[in-house]
Amino acid sequence: MTSERLVEMLSARLTPVRVRRLSHDALLLAAIGAVELLLLLLLVGARPDLATAITRPFFWWKLAAMGVPTAIALTATLRSFDPTRSPRPGLRGAAIAVAVALALGWLLDATHRSGTTIAGRMQWHEGMRCMAWMAMLALPMIAALGALMRRSAPTDPAGTARAAGTAGAAWGAFVFAFACPHDDPLYVAIWYLAGCSLVAVAARWLLAPVARW
Numbered sequence: 554m555t556s557e558r559l560v561e562m563l564s565a566r567l568t569p570v571r572v573r574r575l576s577h578d579a580l581l582l583a584a585i586g587a588v589e590l591l592l593l594l595l596l597v598g599a600r601p602d603l604a605t606a607i608t609r610p611f612f613w614w615k616l617a618a619m620g621v622p623t624a625i626a627l628t629a630t631l632r633s634f635d636p637t638r639s640p641r642p643g644l645r646g647a648a649i650a651v652a653v654a655l656a657l658g659w660l661l662d663a664t665h666r667s668g669t670t671i672a673g674r675m676q677w678h679e680g681m682r683c684m685a686w687m688a689m690l691a692l693p694m695i696a697a698l699g700a701l702m703r704r705s706a707p708t709d710p711a712g713t714a715r716a717a718g719t720a721g722a723a724w725g726a727f728v729f730a731f732a733c734p735h736d737d738p739l740y741v742a743i744w745y746l747a748g749c750s751l752v753a754v755a756a757r758w759l760l761a762p763v764a765r766w
Contacts, residue, residue, distance in 0.1 A: 575631050578701055582627065585697050589690065590728050600734045611736035614661055618654035618741065619727035622647045626720035630698055633713040634705035640716040641709070647719055651746075658738035674739050683733055684748035691725025691752045699763050710761050718756030722749040 606612040629643020698717040707713040726745050735741070 575634075578631050578634070579627075581701075582631075582694065582697055585693055586724060586728075589693050590731070593690070593728055593732060597732050599731050602734060603731070606734075606736065609736065610661060611665075611738070614654070614658060614738070615730050615736050615741050615745075616727065618651075618658065619723055619730055619745070621650045621654070623720060623723035623727050625650055626716050626723055630713060630716040630720050631701075633707050633709060633716060634701065636706045636708045639709055640707075640712040644712065644716055644719065647716075647723075655742055655746075658742055662738040671739070674737050675743065676735065676740060679735065680740065680744035680747075683729065683735070683744050684751070686729045686732075687722070687725045687745070687748040688752050689725070690728045691721045691756075694724045695721035695752075695756050695760070699760050702760060702763050711757070714760035714763070715753070715757045717760050718753040719749075721756055722752035725749075725752065 600606065625643055625647040629640045629647070632638045632643065633640035695717065698721060702713060702717065726749050735744075
């Protein structure tokens with residue numbers, strides 16, 4: 554049998570593959586995120602002082618500090634599913650966004666000094682609880698990104714896994730921000746950053762094998 558004949562026989566059984574669309578994946582993730590946020594508000598409830606919190610800059614700073622890195626990391630992850638795109642620029646953008654958020658938080662904190670001690674502002678028990686909630690809320694988004702990665706063809710598995718872990722971790726923190734009553738920049742900088750970092754690192758190692766093809 555000639556090689557040409559063999560190729561013809563093998564290709565005869567092939568079926569067309571639907572072209573992946575970034576917009577479809579983005580809509581799926583948006584739907585998952587909306588359902589998760591709705592379930593949190595219905596089952597757990599929003600923070601009791603939400604009506605007052607939305608009038609203060611600290612609350613909006615916290616939302617932006619979680620939301621902007623989430624959007625950047627999610628975009629980088631989805632784009633990296635294309636074998637011609639790299640997640641590295643998006644990862645750098647997310648890191649810059651976090652650095653800017655921390656700087657703005659420090660400035661905001663400097664203009665609203667309180668008499669509470671650092672130990673009092675840390676609230677260790679509440680901080681550990683927040684980290685556990687953020688990790689749990691990150692799981693649906695990380696699982697969804699892992700499923701999409703399995704069907705894609707990233708050429709930088711480690712980078713894509715890192716971007717997905719970062720996106721999932723930041724999203725979990727963003728969702729929990731609506732239920733967490735703590736807006737202190739020091740509290741957020743320590744516990745939210747620690748929780749996101751742990752989740753992102755764990756997800757990077759768990760998702761990297763999934764991204765290989």
